[in-house]
Amino acid sequence: MSSAWQSTLDGLREKGLERVLRTVDGPVGARIDTPQGPKLLFCSNDYLGLASHPSLRESLCRAAEQYGVGAAASRLVSGNYRLHDELERRIATFVDSEDAVLFPSGYQANVGGLSALVERGDVIFSDELVHASIVDGCRLSRASVNIFRHKDMQHLEALLDQDRSAGRRIIVTDAIFSMDGDLAPLTKIHRLADKFGALIYLDEAHSLGIMGPNGRGLAAAAGLSDRIAIRVGTLGKAFGVSGAFIACDRVAARVLRSRARSLMYTTAAPPPLAAAAITAVDLVCAADKARVKLKSNISSLRVRAKKLGLELAESHTAIQPVIIGRAEHAVEISNRLWDEGIFVQAIRPPTVPPGTSRLRITLSAAHEKGDIDLLLTTLFGFLKDDLDKKEPRS
Ligand SMILES: Cc1ncc(COP(=O)(O)O)c(C=O)c1O
CATH class of the missing domain: 3.90.1150.10 (Aspartate Aminotransferase, domain 1)
Structure with missing residues (x-):
């Protein structure tokens, strides 16, 4: 047939x-x-x-002996293990943010994060080469989306200048662009964000672990960690494990836990992965x-x-x-x-x-x-x- x-x-x-x-x-x-x-x-x-480091294998195996494999439910039901809470605290300390919210993957972090934190009436300003998960998150947010030419700050400034809406303005960019390897002009973006009262949403998937002191990422390298409203990091790249997080203030984190559908309506990451990721934070710090x-x-x-x-x-x-x-x-x-x-x-x-x-x-x-x-x-x-x-x- x-x-x-x-x-x-x-x-x-x-x-x-x-x-x-x-x-x-x-x-x-x-x-x-x-x-x-x-x-x-x-x-x-x-x-x-x-990814194959003996300490990661050992943490994962030890946690599997203690907890089994699957979390068996969403974090909002019975799948939120002590290890998930501990990993969130460790990450928040590592990237110097008030709070961090775990997601099973970076794709889910961007889709869930943007759709929960940005809403109709808000305006997104996105680099044209952001990762597909950000594109999908922007669509789901129902905000109006302005695309600026890749790293073109004049274009971004013109779009910000034209905008007359009353909602939040959010500038969205990858830190290191995933298919080109080039860096976002974060200091310039920050200057424009300041000038136009916009927030910055930064995806550090490829910079976390690599750039900045102890691998804390591009925002840390630029001395702007406390000026970036939302930072996404992934744990499946430099960290060698799997999963992702959004680092943000305490209020935004509470909104995410109550509204991010890709966190609410999915099974929590297996606890042994969280155990391995906790070890990975130490390894990355010392790398x-x-x-x-x-x-x-x-x-x-x-x-x-x-x-x-x-x-x-x-x-x-x-x-x-x-x-x-x-x-x-x-x-x-x-x-x-x-x-x-x-x-x-x-x-x-x-x-x-x-x-x-x-x-x-x-x-x-x-x-x-x-x-x-x-x-x-x-x-x-x-x-x-x-x-x-x-x-x-x-
Ligand atoms: C910039 C960026 N964000 C998010 C993701 C998605 O991360 P994950 O593989 O954890 O879903 C990727 C993955 O390739 C990426 O390059």
Whole structure:
């Protein structure tokens, strides 16, 4: 029997947009096991190399012995464990906020956070390249949404200036943009927020653990922690675990616990994950050596790429995209790398704008210089083949 979704799938395939999941089968590190053999891993968000850390495993296993696995209910019913409360307190102390509210994932934090804290009559000013979860949260909020060109402060200022509404004004941005790796101009955003009486909603998914003193994030690095009304952090990236939080004032936290549907109407994160995340806060705090190594990996990738003539995007973070263009082409190069034992995922629309499909290389403190060399020489070989094909020598 033919499926009612055959034409939808055909449409995706024709545009090179069907996703096929790659399977992995081992702990995350510089390498990962797969059914097709071990691969050098250059697309996880395990920036500090903590995902397989022995202390995280131990905390998780110990808590599983004590509590079992599932929380078995929403946090608003019977699923709110002492470990969840403790993790919220630890995070609030870590990021220096009055309170923090846990969510099972960053996607849920943004969707639930924006729809609970922003409402009809409010106005959102959002960078055009924010994460999909923020886009969805903005839609659900029912506020009016103004999109400003990526990091264009003049555009943001003009939009703020034009706005005559009586509601809250909220400027929304990623701290490090997830697909481009560049930084939000937070100090300038803060100046505009001050001038126009706006609040800032900052998603620190890729900066938390990496930037700022002890990895406290971009707001802390800029000395603006107490000026950002809402900070979102994820625990599945540099923290090596899973889940997310919103750090905010006590009143906003109470609103979230009473109104964020992605917190109210979902089962709480398993208590052993909360135990592992508590340990991860300590590990992240003490991870200066890993942060230095990551920084050195980033600069050695950029220096080596430049020597080879390989064009990278203007990013100085662990996210180093190589823009390819056509979706099919990005997938083809990703597949060729996979066959050579290197895993870099191709990122295509709608995750990135049409015509900017890319290989999103992510670096970790777990990588060694030799890993980076192998990635670059292999990738450069493939891209050079393409150039040679396009420009046949006469
Ligand atoms: C900027 C940003 N926010 C939120 C998320 C979602 O986080 P999670 O993977 O915990 O759902 C991501 C994930 O990739 C992200 O890049």
